[in-house]
Amino acid sequence: MKVRDRTGAGNQRSSGPAQHAGERLPAPVRERKPALAALAVLLILVGALGATVLVLRAGDRIKVVRLSADVPAGKAVTDDSMTSVMVADDPGIHYVPWSQKNELKKLRAKSTLVAGTIPIGEMFSDDMGLPDGKAFVGLALKEGQYPAGIKTGDEVSAYRVGADSDKDAAGANALIVRSAKVSDVVRGDNSLVGSGSLPVTLLVSSSDVEGLTQAAATGQVALVLVPSPTS
Template sequence: MFALCAGLVAAGALGTAYAFTSVNDTQEVLVVSRDINRGETIEAGDLSVVRVSVDPAMSPVAGSQKGELEGRRAATDLWAGTLLTEQAVTDSLVPVKGQSLVGISLTPAQMPSESLYSGDSVRIVTTPGDQGEVTNEDPVTIEAVVVGVSRAPETGETVVDVSVPEGDAADLAARAATGRVALVLDTRER
């Protein structure tokens, strides 16, 4: 009976120690103080330092980095009360000055089966018309850089957002709207 009581006391002490260290295992992290829209510059009053117990898988920004984040931009919409992560801030916006972002909806036959990634160099090529007429002229091509890729499950198409020079954006958007374009993936060697 004495051994059983001693075992229960020891188990209780271990449980109390574990609970105490779990509660006191907190760290200072940054929390968004007010809603910040994507692309807005982060200012001093936009972030607060709080002490919380954080799952390491979340990779929050340490409270000591608050000054370093001032002047950077929100990479996504940030809502008040959420923990700030490194992926939520950026130094640059897309598209950059002099560039435009154009979305192109493509069927599987209009693009390579190789997965596309942000930063890939591609060419958008005008394809023959409805009758399949092919001329001796070189097809119109517009060079672009992939910014994002998403799937439209209801149509089975892939929407590829590409960055192009401002002067090519209207022409590319008009060609893409006809559905008579194909995407060519260029080399990934740097």
């Protein structure tokens, strides 16, 4: 009897752990992080705001005139010397709207404008844009009567040359114009600097017009570059 009791008691004791092994442990509660969620929402809002600002800024851009070629002083802008470009609209800058390009062609540049410039209204006038006491004189120069590389904006002196030209006391060619500004240089598609005939327009003092035009009529004008003060 004692042996059976012990055996039965042992069976009862061994059945306890088998029942606990089949039970599931409770799942851990997930920790919520409201700060990270708020940060994600904030980043989304910032990105959307940035995109909106870019769209608004793009909407403030306007199409204006941009010079694609040099425009000499006193000359008008042509279709070949301008193109369009988009810029940020600024009421304080008087850009020339692309829609007004035809009106711009009726005006004259007050000073020489270089290619790449985005012009503004103050750069133009409805007259020739000539300073008081100045005049434009056109020359048709042959090879040897102008320096190689002559270009708009250069400062030159004009001399009377040729067998019948007047000479000074030292026998040198007579000076006609001491200082003149090259307003325009017209080169054909096939012409090269330093060869062939070259049309040149000079901005000179009114007092030099008579002597320069007389010499130009007989082809007795030669131009010499005047060195700049820094050269």
